[in-house]
Amino acid sequence: MLDISNYYEQLVIDQLWKLNEGSSEPLTRAFLEDVACLVLNQLPPCYVRNAADKSANLTESQYTQMMDAASKAIRQAIELVHRRPHDDRET
Template sequence: MKLDDDIHNYYEHLVLEKLITLELGKTKSDDYLADLSCLVLNQLPPRYIRHEVDMAFYLPGSERQQMEMNVIQAIRSAVDYLDAHPKKAM
């Protein structure tokens, strides 16, 4: 078994999905988005799964909704932080 292929954090999927929906890639650099993703994921508890279908089948709608709200709040917080602390050019 290869862990990097078989197991992943479900929040990674939710964060990516929300970043695409928000279209941040149109106004932010890849570097910014990578930093943003790390900051967001570090605010969220890990939720490891093997298959996306497992979460779709076993996750109650109310828990999925709470997870999505947690992602939105974490994105807001991370964007505020990054915008207040821009990287300096090297």
């Protein structure tokens, strides 16, 4: 298997982790996974072999744009998942 990953995955996971830590009530794993999937499907893929190499080649402006895009997509996904929680959906 190739050793590649979507750079946005770690950005999204990091932001969700911080959101969960700051929450007065811990978010469920299912909730976080649903949000992460919705977010990553909204963001453009950015595949890398090494996240450190990608970070080293991003300008501050590019990194800020990526973080802002992830934050916006997270807010939208949270609203959507709150409207239709995982437990309320048919499998």
